[in-house]
Amino acid sequence: xxxxxxxxxxxxxxxxxxxxxxxxxxxxxxxxxxxxxxxxxxxxxxxxxxxxxxxxxxxxxxxxxxxxxxxxxxxxxxxxxxxxxxxxxxxxxxxxxxxxxxxxxxxxxxxxxxxxxxxxxxxxxxxxxxxxxxxxxxxxxxxxxxxxxxxxxxxxxxxxxxxxxxxxxxxxxxxxxxxx
Amino acid sequence: xxxxxxxxxxxxxxxxxxxxxxxxxxxxxxxxxxxxxxxxxxxxxxxxxxxxxxxxxxxxxxxxxxxxxxxxxxxxxxxxxxxxxxxxxxxxxxxxxxxxxxxxxxxxxxxxxxxxxxxxxxxxxxxxxxxxxxxxxxxxxxxxxxxxxxxxxxxxxxxxxxxxxxxxxxxxxxxxxxxx
Ligand SMILES: [Zn+2]
Ligand SMILES: [Zn+2]
Numbered sequence: 001x002x003x004x005x006x007x008x009x010x011x012x013x014x015x016x017x018x019x020x021x022x023x024x025x026x027x028x029x030x031x032x033x034x035x036x037x038x039x040x041x042x043x044x045x046x047x048x049x050x051x052x053x054x055x056x057x058x059x060x061x062x063x064x065x066x067x068x069x070x071x072x073x074x075x076x077x078x079x080x081x082x083x084x085x086x087x088x089x090x091x092x093x094x095x096x097x098x099x100x101x102x103x104x105x106x107x108x109x110x111x112x113x114x115x116x117x118x119x120x121x122x123x124x125x126x127x128x129x130x131x132x133x134x135x136x137x138x139x140x141x142x143x144x145x146x147x148x149x150x151x152x153x154x155x156x157x158x159x160x161x162x163x164x165x166x167x168x169x170x171x172x173x174x175x176x177x178x179x180x
Numbered sequence: 181x182x183x184x185x186x187x188x189x190x191x192x193x194x195x196x197x198x199x200x201x202x203x204x205x206x207x208x209x210x211x212x213x214x215x216x217x218x219x220x221x222x223x224x225x226x227x228x229x230x231x232x233x234x235x236x237x238x239x240x241x242x243x244x245x246x247x248x249x250x251x252x253x254x255x256x257x258x259x260x261x262x263x264x265x266x267x268x269x270x271x272x273x274x275x276x277x278x279x280x281x282x283x284x285x286x287x288x289x290x291x292x293x294x295x296x297x298x299x300x301x302x303x304x305x306x307x308x309x310x311x312x313x314x315x316x317x318x319x320x321x322x323x324x325x326x327x328x329x330x331x332x333x334x335x336x337x338x339x340x341x342x343x344x345x346x347x348x349x350x351x352x353x354x355x356x357x358x359x360x
Contacts, residue, residue: 022202024273024311054269054316054337059239061269061337089234089241093204131204136234157234157241157337 002037010035014049014065021094021153023063025051038073039174045114048072052161060161064090064154066097066147071113074100074121074144074169080162085139088158092129095152099127099135099145111146120170129154142169182217190215194229194245201274201333203243205231218253219354225294228252232341240341244270244334246277246327251293254280254301254324254349260342265319268338272309275332279307279315279325291326300350309334322349 002010011033018025034050037043049065066072077086090099098111103125110128113121123142127135137143145154182190191213198205214230217223229245246252257266270279278291283305290308293301303322307315317323325334 026312029312053271053314056267056316058267058339059269059337061241061271061335087236087238089236089239091233091241132206132209134233136236155241157239159238 001039001041002035002043006043007035010043010049013067017065017094017151017153018063023153038168040172044070046071046073046117055161057160060158062156063093064156066095066145066152066154068147068149068151070151071146072144073173074123074142075166076142077139078165078167079139080165083159086159086161087136087138088156089134089136090129090145091134091155091157092131093153093155094131095150096148097129097145097152097154098148099129099143101125101127101137101143102141117170122169181219181221182215182223186223187215190223190229193247197245197274197331197333198243203333218348220352224250226251226253226297235341237340240338242336243273244336246325246332246334248327248329248331250331251326252324253353254303254322255346256322257319258345258347259319260345263339266339266341267316267318268336269314269316270309270325271314271335271337272311273333273335274311275330276328277309277325277332277334278328279309279323281305281307281317281323282321297350302349
């Protein structure tokens with residue numbers, strides 16, 4: 001649950017990231033920045049901010065903002081009905097993003113995760129994305145990501161988003177945001 | 181057909197637009213900017229420049245650059261095999277884009293097209309996109325677009341691109357670029 005005050009503070013920080021990147025939003029879009037704390041109530045550690053530009057039956061595009069050191073928790077996009085599941089390309093626009101996917105674990109990861117949540121991060125194949133670099137995650141692949149010390153802005157190009165179908169490793173997580 | 185010299189000049193102009201917009205490209209991407217003259221050999225009037233970030237079976241994302249007053253000729257994306265055809269969202273990042281789609285013709289269009297090509301522009305339902313504004317074009321819809329006097333940078337979020345299937349109104353057009 002995010003209080004209105006926390007939401008407003010973070011929304012303002014997000015708009016500063018967008019303006020640093022020269023990403024123009026309409027007035028209506030500025031009002032509907034999403035702030036997701038995944039129901040964990042520790043947004044600056046575990047959370048994600050975004051603006052969704054389009055989400056039709058076939059195509060979705062968003063720009064994501066991560067605060068310094070903020071982590072989007074581990075999850076995957078399973079097949080849903082006739083769809084093989086969501087496919088996502090993350091393209092770094094600003095800052096550095098440390099992305100972790102299934103595969104050989106890195107020996108010395110460049111990030112740390114909260115001690116009490118360590119067991120909810122199970123994939124440690126590390127991909128480092130700097131501005132202009134990108135990576136595509138196919139359906140049914142566990143992944144999580146964390147921003148470096150400057151925060152990060154990341155474009156996401158994907159098939160349809162259906163957040164309610166995402167499967168998180170942490171059983172405490174509720175994806176759909178609740179603002180009080 | 182585009183000569184190497186024309187290609188290099190336009191590539192440099194395109195990179196300036198991207199840097200004005202704070203859009204970061206990798207070194208490899210900077211080398212593979214596409215310059216499409218549609219086989220008409222009048223690139224600054226009728227043409228389009230772009231960088232393709234991703235084009236899988238399901239998702240495609242590009243950033244387009246239009247030079248001042250440059251027009252992307254009228255075309256549509258027909259159904260292909262099992263696919264209903266390409267769906268495109270254009271989001272203006274810089275400059276102004278005048279987009280024309282099927283529907284009621286505007287009385288006084290904000291653009292003009294080359295006199296000798298007038299009959300190849302048949303749809304005149306005008307949509308004006310300024311930075312942060314966007315429009316979605318569903319398959320099988322005729323469309324064309326022109327940049328204002330500052331040029332334009334436009335993000336395109338779409339389903340898979342298969343340029344060879346695009347249908348242009350102008351019978352003189354060849355979509356696949358030829359650089360000599
Ligand atoms: Zn994901
Ligand atoms: Zn098109």
